[in-house]
Amino acid sequence: MVSNLIKLENVWKIYQMGDVQVPALKGIDLEVKKGEFLAIAGVSGSGKSTMMNLIGCLDLPSKGKIFLGGDDIASFRESKLAQIRGQKIGFVFQQFNLIPTLTALENVMLPLEFQDVDTSTARKKALEILNLVGLGDRVHHLPSQLSGGQQQRVAISRALSVDPEIILADEPTGNLDSKTGEFIMDVLNKIHRKDSKTIIIVTHDFYLVKRAERVVFLKDGQVERIEHNHKEQGGEFA
């Protein structure tokens, strides 16, 4: 758990809005260790979603370097980035982002199919994960036939299907009531502990923040402060 899985070096992201350049991130430096449970917190507009997109290889930085497992992703082509997204990263979105015309099972199988896993293996794996999150009896339902909490569990299953190193969750409980949100966080926590996966959640919810091991507070595109929660080790709160 000592090696740095993710490393950001002086990362800038500047958006061009007409003639004006709007910096969303201004020289971020950050290291994330393998197996860490990290929260990125900040008010809206602080740059946290931009940061998640960069770590998730959905976007490239304007300046600076982002290392994933030692490789600078800024130098990668789109097909290589797609491969990293497909193999190393699992996304969980606030809007769940399931494909509405595919069933729960098909949604969970989809990332595996993009990785050319054969259908029977993909199916087996997807069913296994859906059972794990308690949706074994809902596998043939379309997203529209599932509740928000169930949809998010499908989304988490989808993120887990390729057995990624990193789970990136963008406001995973933002669209759920507190009780369901709690349940989703329990699921994420379980994944973190049991499979020692690196989990990064992006949130402005201070309750969620407390469940992470380390919190990076962003403000105006810069790291404002970093706090350590020692809840897991001794329940000590920062």
Place this chain on the structure above:
Amino acid sequence: MRFNKSLKLAVNILVHSKLRSWLTIIGIVIGIAAVVAIVSIGAGMQQNVESRLGGLGADIITISPGGGRASAGFRGGHGGGMPGTTATAATAENLTKKDVLVLQSVGGIEYIQGTVSGRGEMYYLGEKATISIDGVDPLVWKEMTTSELESGRLLGPSDYNVVVVGSRVAKDTFKQPLTLNRMITLEEKAFKVVGILKESGGFGGDDNKIIMPIKAARDTLEDVGSDEFDSITLKVANTDDVDQIMEEADKKLMISRHLTERGKDFSIRSAKSTQETMSDITQTMTLFLGAIAAVSLLVGAVGIANTMFTSVLEKTKEIGIMKSIGAKNSDIMMIFLLNSAIVGLVGGLLGICLGTGIASLLPLLGMRMMGMGREGMTTAVTPSLLFFALLISIGIGMAAGVIPAYRASKLKPVDALRYE
């Protein structure tokens, strides 16, 4: 991503697509149906032409006065047509007995017949009609004609004031049908009907003619010299030699008539070459009509492209999602390209069904086309036509889908995800 998975997703998009996609498909359906129907009409016409001209006998060569491609075409077997009224007759010399003698020196010919032909006024039971008349050598004609007798007899060597009548002249021209042994008046001469021919249906058949001994024809028709012919017909012994004999006959006639290629005043053609000409004509017509039908296909293609652009826009978020979970640009491209190919395929299949339906209904409507005889139009839907129609519709689908699919594949994942 594997092909079958891309196909599954592409089908999924189509199945869940809105009415709009089906409207797009209708565009292709109509286009393909029009092409299939029109080409099948063309193919039917061609088959028709071939079968009817085939009746002329592949072993017949016809020589008629007039240069190049002039008068011999449609009248086929007995060439010429209307001496004195055709432009060629005025400028070109008619064929003569000398030409027949020259042709007799060409090897491989079984029979030679000189024919005079023209049009004459015919009276029958107080009615008047203008009819084509052929004067033939009774002995040779008996051997060469492809017409069959319905009743009576063919002409005999000692006949003079007798005629054999084509079926349409007998049945359709006058209120009262002509029957055997009736007397008719042609150009103020009386003739007896001794034979009535069966309907042949084709071009160059004898359906609309009256046939009489050549001696009588020379005395009856105007403007026919005593040793002139309006056409000379050769029957070759072996069908395979037709081309070669045509060439030789052509050469010998040129020499005997002291002609150069430019001043050529006769034309020579076989049933085969007439058939080829006719095929050319029907083919050109089919092509022309097909091109018009193709315009509707083009409109259909634009429709697909339009729908695909909208579809890509609609699916932007899903494209973003798929990219975030590992879809490569090529995966997205494949999914959308297959989607438009399937639109083409479905449209093509439905279009083929509709087109085949139309093609099979058309003959029932009893439409007649360009002298196809008395039967209605025929259509022919061949497997290769269906195959190509399907191939074209899929091709059009894909061609129309290429740009939208490429655009979809190039969407930046982060932008696509943000799209609402």
